[in-house]
Amino acid sequence: MDMPPVSGWIFVIVIGAILATVIYSVLVYPLLRKRKALALPLSDEWRSIIESSVPYYPRFTSEEQQHLERLIKYFLVEKVFFGCAGLVITDEIRVTIAAQASLLVLHKGSDAYPKLHYILVYPSGFSVERDQVGAGGVVENRRMHMLGESWHNGKIILSWEDVRKDSHESGTGHNVVLHEFSHQLDSETGAANGTPLLPNKDYQRWANILDTELSALRYAASLQIDSVMDKYGATSEAEFFAVATETFFGKPYQLAQRHSELFQILVKYYQFDPRQWQDEPLYEPIDDNAADRS
Incomplete structure (x- = not known):
């Protein structure tokens, strides 16, 4: 039986080495690091x-x-x-x-x-x-x-x-780590635009809530009206999502009271309700009409 030329063997060895390296890098190494x-x-x-x-x-x-x-x-x-x-x-x-x-x-x-x-x-x-x-x-x-x-x-x-x-100061609704890392979650779709990676059926609902709530926050910011969410969230869609995340973790009861739809879709996104970890604070009911259009 004729043997393949030396150059053929070299080609096979090189390809095999490349495949082995790729398999190790993609499948084996990450698993070893995790272990x-x-x-x-x-x-x-x-x-x-x-x-x-x-x-x-x-x-x-x-x-x-x-x-x-x-x-x-x-x-x-x-x-x-x-x-x-x-x-x-x-x-x-x-x-x-x-x-x-x-x-x-x-x-x-x-x-x-x-x-x-x-x-x-x-x-x-x-x-x-x-x-x-x-x-x-x-x-x-x-x-x-x-x-x-x-x-x-x-x-x-x-x-x-x-x-x-x-x-x-966990109850303030301000947390720079949650804020910046929520931008990373927002970027999972390829761009930080205020819409993180969602099930396809949730995108339209998210878009509607984002549009309504961002408009309301911008309205409150323009009139210097108090809001549960920091007015920095009115800067852009991406900053709105980051500030909403901070508020969701830091002031869940207030966010649920004032912005129930936003709160519920964040519960669905993060797959839990942070109120189960915290006591309900003592605070005065807020007149939604005074602060928001939503």
């Missing part, structure tokens, strides 16, 4: 950080606690943290951010932000230069003070001072 993450022990120190950064963690069911811990461990293996402006990255920083980010996907059954690779952390707020369209359509370069920023190229930037502050 490595889940095998990491959760120290008492880490658990204390989780309880501090997620105040309602003790109210989770045992299944929720275990799943959150798994998500945190996987997150910490997958993501690389960088300290900026002299900040030294500690376990407190890593676990706090991982715990709050994992909270968003606790019931979603998805991996922890597969397209996100790098988390840059500053000691406090940071400044960036941005081109903005000013009066008369003139583009102006302005320096802006930021607490966090989410990028499409696999990174998030956060202010540690504000992450820590938000961790200890």
